[in-house]
Amino acid sequence: MKTRTTLRLQMLLLGLCLLSALQCPAQTQPAKLAPVYPGKTWSSADAPEKYGWSPEKLQQARAYSGTIATEAVMIVHKGVILDQWGATTKRLNTHSIRKSFISALYGIAVEAGQISVDDTLEKLDIDDRAPSLTADEKQATVGDLLKARSGVYHPAAYETASMKKKRPARGAHPRGAFWYYNNWDFNALGGIYEKVAKQNVFDAFRQHIAAPLQMEDFQVPADTKFVNEPASDFPAYVFRMSARDMARFGLLYLRNGKWADKQILSEKWVRESVAAYSKTGGSGGYGYLWWVAVDGRHYPGVKLPDGSYSARGAGGHCILILPEYDLVIVHRVNTDIPNKVTSAQLGKLLKLILDAKPTDFK
Missing domain, CATH: 3.40.710.10 (DD-peptidase/beta-lactamase superfamily)
Incomplete structure (x- = not known):
């Protein structure tokens, strides 16, 4: 008898709990504010x-x-x-911030299937003035250049005296093995982008970045300039902003x-770009x-x-x-x-x- 009474009380309590849960609104998390x-x-x-x-x-x-x-x-x-x-x-010279601008353009080109970070200089038919690139140097990939690890130590435009002094000898390091802040990599990336995208880097930046972001001051061609030097076929691309x-x-x-509501760069590209290699x-x-x-x-x-x-x-x-x-x-x-x-x-x-x-x- 005692067992039956206990069982009835337990069932009654369970029913009251269920009824309470149905009558009480579920707690909700505060709405997350939209990014500004x-x-x-x-x-x-x-x-x-x-x-x-x-x-x-x-x-x-x-x-x-x-x-x-x-x-x-x-x-x-x-x-x-x-x-x-x-x-x-x-609007002032951005100097090497130009390199992060070109990185963004590569993110768009990769997403569009125009190029892969695994493409080699050989596949892209990239060379430079004499002394031209060696067969080993042409195995460097776009990813190697983006990381400044190409192993191509050809003279480059827009190098500072310090960069020239620190530049390793040709063939000193294989592709991917050594980090050197290398203007050849950076300038060649501009030339490669123009070749695969079939668009001037400055016009591309205006179209794909500046316009959708509604930049207020940046103008093409007023705030852009190519710097050519006899050392290389690849000019530096200079931005003012x-x-x-x-x-x-x-x-x-x-x-x-x-x-806003447009994914200009893929999250994957941003994540890869700001990883330390x-x-x-x-x-x-x-x-x-x-x-x-x-x-x-x-x-x-x-x-x-x-x-x-x-x-x-x-x-x-x-x-x-x-x-x-x-x-x-x-x-x-x-x-x-x-x-x-x-x-x-x-x-x-x-x-x-x-x-x-x-x-x-x-």
């Missing part, structure tokens, strides 16, 4: 403190930048301008290649024409979160992407005149900016 993108113009935060940033510490960063050769800074958090100062609309347009490019990568000392590592933070190392004096990476140009130009913080920082220098911000100075500035971030940043 600029339209024809950027939106700005009303006040940095509303995003948890310290205005006082941002002012310290701004004050320090006034003591070095900084021309402009833009800080984009969650798709809006958190803070900015200097000549953010001025404003800080606010460079911030759009950085935001494209921060959003994994997506711009080589160790580069204090700067961390090197991907597909992108510099990659490794174990916090990227610039002197500042530790960055995992997954951070940057496009860099001589003199202190930088597009720094920090996915952990949903953040893009652009730094410009007027290198049209003899100006330079050293890596140590830029590292200090970046630390001052990041010191202003929310303590519970994410």
Whole structure:
């Protein structure tokens, strides 16, 4: 009898629990906010403190930048301008940031089936002026060039004196075995792209990147120039761009290649591009024409979160992407005149900016 009573009570309790579950609405997770993108113009935060940033510490960063050769800074958090100062609309030489631009074009060409990172120079019928490429050098792949590991040490256009001095001897390393910051690789990639895409790199960038991102200042041909030199058949491709347009490019990568409702670059390409294939000392590592933070190392004096990476140009130009913080920082220098911000100075500035971030940043 006692057992029957206990069983009835258990069944009754079970029924009450089921009834309660049916009557109570299920708990729902708060809706995830859609990523923010600029339209024809950027939106700005009303006040940095509303995003948890310290205005006082941002002012310290701004004050320090006034003591070095900084021309402009833009800080984009969650798709809006958190803070900015200097000549953010001025179109300046991007120097080696051009290489990250060409990396993006390769992502589009690979996705379109126009080229593969496994294609060799031999397959693509690529050669250069005498002394021309050897049979071994022609086994280098597009991927090797994107990683600056081609093993082709042919003289190149737009090389600095330092690059020429450090360039290994022809045949010193086989393809894929050694990282060297090699203008031959970078310039040849421009020529290869034009050959397979049948389009000038500048027109392609305008069509596939600048136009869909609604860049406000970039113009073709005014902001573009090929630099030809007798050493090589492959010219350097030089871009001028404003800080606010460079911030759009950085935001494209921060959003994994997506711009509003359009996937401009595949997520796979972005992921592969910002993986570190080589160790580069204090700067961390090197991907597909992108510099990659490794174990916090990227610039002197500042530790960055995992997954951070940057496009860099001589003199202190930088597009720094920090996915952990949903953040893009652009730094410009007027290198049209003899100006330079050293890596140590830029590292200090970046630390001052990041010191202003929310303590519970994410």
